[in-house]
Amino acid sequence: MAVQIDERTLPPEDPEPEPDGTAMEKADILVVDDLPEKLLVFRTVLEELGQNLVLVRSGADALREILLREFAVILLDVNMPGIDGFDTATLIRQHRRCRHTPIIFITSYADEMQTARGYSLGAVDYILSPVVPEILRSKVSVFVALYQMRRQVRRQADARAAVMAAQAARRVAEENDRRSAFLAHASRVLSGSLQITVAMNQLVELLVPELAPLAVVLLLDADLGAGEMLAAVQPSDGAPLQLSTGPEARLHERLRRALRDAAQGRQSVRLDEEALAALVPADFGLAAAGDAFPPLRSAQVVPLVFGERMLGAVLIAGSDAIERAAADAGLLGELAARAATAFENARLYLVLQREMLERQAAQEELQRTNRRKDEFLAMMSHELRNPLAPIHTAVQVIRRVAAPHPKVAWALDIAERQLKQLTRLIEELLDVARISQGKIVLKHATLDLNAVVAQSVETVQPFIDGRRQALKVVVPQQPAWLLGDMARLTQVIANLLHNAAKYSPEGTGIELVCWLEEEDILLSVRDHGIGIDAELLPRIFDLFEQGERGLDRAQGGLGVGLTLARRLTEMHGGRIEAFSEGRDRGSEFRLRLPRVGTVAPAAGQALPQEAAATHRIEALRILVVDDNHDAATGIAAMLELEGHAVHTAHDGEEALAAANAHCPVVVVLDIGLPLLDGYEVARRMRAMPELAGALLIAVTGYGQNEDRAAAYGAGFDHHFVKPADPETLLGCIRLWCGQRAQGGAGNRQPSSTAL
Known part of the structure; x- marks a missing residue:
């Protein structure tokens, strides 16, 4: 419901006569707020103006009122149920009569986005609630006066005073509209990028030549790159806008001091014509020709502050008229506030990017460290297997050849137990590395x-x-x-x-x-x-x-x-x-x-050493190849105790030469050999007609599934992981010999044992 207050509700007053002798007609003021107590406050504050107050409690009531009459000014609450203040303003602007009616938004809180939206809808001002009566009456009285002057002009076109009042009102309205449009445009432009270099360029392009022919922006925040500056000038000869970037040292000492004084003092600093007279383009970090450089009579420096953080400072310089216009309109200060918001967003984005890069680098370093650890564990376990193999073989040889003695048996038992413990520890390390690399x-x-x-x-x-x-x-x-x-x-x-x-x-x-x-x-x-x-x-x-x-x-x-x-x-x-x-x-x-479910597993096959126990074998020609001399000698000694004729070799080429010379029927071959690796040696041996049916056994520190597959693919019959149990190795040879004696082809059935 609309509450209308007209002249009958106010104390009678004697209107002041106008210059032409006619009484000034009262203007209508529309106040829109959903809270009755706030309407009462507005009524109390504004009734001293002696105008007609129309108080309504919703946007819908306000729209009905503007259809009935013309208002000098509209006071509009932003936060209302149903149709809020912004929507109400949008609908009001669609009505021809109210297209240019001044709107003052009343709000308890106004951020940058809200303010920009309000100005884009044609708001002439924002007043924070609770209102200050004197300020509210002053602002409203201005627009009432402007409205009355415009109305007086329409009614008394021949009165020179009325014409001048209408022109003044129009100029004020146009300036307000221009100011609102400029600030709304600035907000959109400055918020369009999170790159600090882009934001700096956009700021100087807004300043030059709109507010002044020359501008300098200096960054003072470490996150943004303290000490970097950007200068822009619009040459007086009409040439395109010139931009220049570089370190703060390119600026004249007087300019650097003014920029830093404004930042540290958090207030504007002015430079007069005397201070600017001796400065040349290079002092501003510019390279413009002397004749093209605009005359500078005054300059103003404004800090770029966001909360407690000092981000930088901006300087504009030009003629007295340009500088004064910028200061009077307050555009430079408001533009600096919007620029500070954009710079702070860019700073937060840079900080976030750095943190993300640091976290990514830390994660990558952690992954590299973890990968190096796994590789180290795998390589260490593999390398430790090599010395274990000859030690294990040597213990078995001593057991076979040493004379029975309690001290010898005691020492060998200790060595064997500790060897098994060491082997177990190495296998655990290798298994951890395998699981980490997904190889189990x-x-x-x-x-x-x-x-x-x-x-x-x-x-x-x-x-x-x-x-x-x-x-x-x-x-x-x-x-x-x-x-x-x-x-x-x-x-x-x-x-x-x-x-x-x-x-x-x-x-x-x-x-x-x-x-x-x-x-x-x-x-x-x-x-x-x-x-x-x-x-x-x-x-x-x-x-x-x-x-x-x-x-x-x-x-x-x-x-x-x-x-x-x-x-x-x-x-x-x-x-x-x-x-x-x-x-x-x-x-x-x-x-x-x-x-x-209770499904019994299939019966397994007998282990090679079990099946071999029933077979006795004749002496065989055996070639043992290992670049570890102790390992080769130990296996050879074990095989010689069984009565075999054993030759040794220590690299790939020596192994092939020994194979040609001795035609072995069994080859015990290491994989990691110098000159030629075990895979290549096995392939070449299989290509020799005399070794096509030989038994090839790989004894190596590489025990992954892919290592076994590579060994079988190269022609190996069996794959043992170091340290191989000598009895298991002998059992494998006995089984092959027994199958050979029975006419079988057991030597071409690959098997693998990891001990």
């Missing part, structure tokens, strides 16, 4: 839980017995089947048992308990050892993570066993968890694996 491929088969547990216990039992510990094993009575890789699952359970024994005192007990739960198989390994600290428990499965240890390193180990157990378990679709009540309270590792 599981050989799935349907397995009996009891068989997996039995094999795991058998693997660790000597270590447990050596520590005089008691292992209790409880498994389900009914069959339990799971799908997995026997070797890898055995490795997981054995690691858990070995870990429990290693971190438990001698003479204590360890429990391994298995049970079925819905569709899963659960296996628990519990000990009564040193336990796990609460802060370590969440990281217990991390690579190389171990609890605090003294200098004695009583437990030993590399901290990779649990990492390997978790990753292999996850590859089987299961999970592993650790529990502990704290230090010296023992620990429990619980393994959960999915189970399958």
Whole structure:
């Protein structure tokens, strides 16, 4: 509902007579606000103007009122239910009578975007609520006066005073419209890019020649590139706009001081004609010709501030008229505020870009470090295998040739146990590297839980017995089947048992308990050892993570066993968890694996050494090739003890020469050879008619699936990973010899053994 206040509601006043003797007719003022209390405030403040007040509470009521009468000025609340202030202004502007009616927006908050939108709709001003009565009356009275002058001009066209008033009103309106349009355009242009160089160029192009013929922008924020400046000049001879960029040092000391004084003081600084008289184009960082350089009589510097951050400063210079017009209109200050917002957005974008690049670089470096670690582990494990092979062979040779003696047997037992421990540690390192590189491929088969547990216990039992510990094993009575890789699952359970024994005192007990739960198989390994600290428990499965240890390193180990157990378990679709009540309270590792239906696995084939046990073989011509002389000599000594005639070679070309000279029937060949690698040697040997049926055995430190495939593709019959067990190697030769004696072709059936 509209609340109209006309002259009958106000105290009677004697209107002042106009110059022509007629009384000034009251103007209509429209106030739109949805809150009655605010309407009451506006009425109280504006009734002193002696005009007709029309107060309405919605945009719809306001639209009805403008159809009935013409208003001198419209006070419009921005935030209203239904049709808000901006929509109401848009509809008002569509009405011919109100196309140019001054609109003052009343709002509690106005940001840059809101202000720009309001000015684009033709707003002449923004007033923040709560209003200051004097300011509101002053602003409204101006537009009322302008309106009355325009109306007086229309009615008294022959009155010179009325004509001048109408012209003044028109000039004010045009200036306001121009100012609003210019600032709205500036906001759109400056917000169009997040590049600081683009924003600087756009700013000087807005300043020159609109506000002055010369402008300089200086950056003072470190994120934006403090000390960089951009100068622009519109030559007086009408030549195109000239731009120049460079360091702050190109500016005259007086200009640099003025720019920095304005920035530090956060207020405008003026330079008079005397200060500018001695300056030449080069002092502004410009190269304009002397005659083309505009005359400079005054200059003004305005800071570019956003909040508490000082971003830079801008200088404009020109004639007195241009500089004064820019200052009087307040355009330079408002334009600087919009430019500061654009510069701050560009700064935030640069900071974000730098942070993203830093995070990306850190991530890439982390990936490179992780990749180098995996490559190092793989290479270290491979290189450590080479010395292990001759040591292992030497131990076996000593066992065969040494005279029986308790001290010799004791020493050999120690060497063999420690050699197995070292081999296990190396294999764990290599397995971690393989999993990290995605190179482990599981050989799935349907397995009996009891068989997996039995094999795991058998693997660790000597270590447990050596520590005089008691292992209790409880498994389900009914069959339990799971799908997995026997070797890898055995490795997981054995690691858990070995870990429990290693971190438990001698003479204590360890429990391994298995049970079925819905569709899963659960296996628990519990000990009564040193336990796990609460802060370590969440990281217990991390690579190389171990609890605090003294200098004695009583437990030993590399901290990779649990990492390997978790990753292999996850590859089987299961999970592993650790529990502990704290230090010296023992620990429990619980393994959960999915189970399958009760389908018995197919019977496996006999191992080569088992089948070979029934065959006795004749002396053979054997060639051993390895660039490690100790490894070659050790394998040769082992084969010679079996009665074979053995020759050795230490590179690829020497191996081919020995093959031509001795025509071996068995070749034990390393892959990583100098001159020619083992693959090429094998291919050339297979091309020799006399070696076409020979037994080719690869003994190498490379044990990946692709390494085995490459070996078989080159013509190898078997693939052993160092350190190869001499008895397994002998068993392979015995089996081949037995098949050969029976007329079989066993030597052309590739097999692989990784020990």
